Amino acid sequence: MLLLVPVDPLRPRHPDAHFAPEAHAARDAGVEVAVVDHDALARGDDVPRAVSRVTGEGVAVYRGWMLRSERYAAFADALARRGVALRTTGEQYRRAHELPGWYPGLAELTPRSAWTVGTRRADFDRARHALGGGAAVLRDFTKSMKHHWHEAAFIPDLDDGEAAWRVASRFVELRGDDLVGGLVLRRFERFTGAEVRSWWVDGVCVLVGAHPDSPHDTPPEAFDAGLVSGSVAALGLPFVTVDLALRADGGWRIVELGDGQVSDRPSTIEPAVMVDVLRHGVG
Structure with missing residues (x-):
């Protein structure tokens, strides 16, 4: 597996500080890491240059700032021309990143x-x-x-x-x-308590933790990701996060689904744990 992270704008050979802990943990685990120019990808003005530091071949996972769906698709195309395949395709990214893509499959579980x-x-x-x-x-x-x-x-x-x-x-x-x-x-639905962020690889929940907005609010012991597993798996998406909250009447509801590549990691989840999540199903 190849891990791609945004470059530090002030230090062109180094990962962006926000993603550096995951990059360092990946290297410690023997995972190859390369940097990409997120700003250039977001602008869409020089995508080949944005990925020019990516070498090698095989499957890659991105961990970085959000990209518009059309920018992500151009990112994926530029990598493909270099022999690198993002595990999440442009079409899959759009379905995970934009609400109309995932809502029909989860309509009974979300507002x-x-x-x-x-x-x-x-x-x-x-x-x-x-x-x-x-x-x-x-x-x-x-x-x-x-x-x-x-x-x-x-x-x-x-x-x-x-x-x-x-x-x-x-x-x-x-x-x-x-x-x-x-x-x-x-x-509008009235929720109680903090949101729970769950991480899913190929339709299987591999990690449950706090939401980045409330990193010290650990999920309750009674939380069971299996309540939504069938519906999430049916989406056929390779790497997503599912944020859930407890409604006032006691039912768990999906607040958001997002592409896992651009979902923030709460500070209470160690970088090495996130690297283990990234390696599920990839190696």
């Missing part, structure tokens, strides 16, 4: 959702009516603005179209050019 393609008011209103009245949480295909909860995330009543659109407009303003896909409305 009901409706979305637009683009940010037109008329399309937003159609999604709002499709979801029905009540409270909702707004996001785009990949991210919410939860740190701007009341102004750009939480909609108290979908029946109040003007108030809902004010939240959506502020969300669009704050996301700017980073907005992906369209506007997603998610039925």
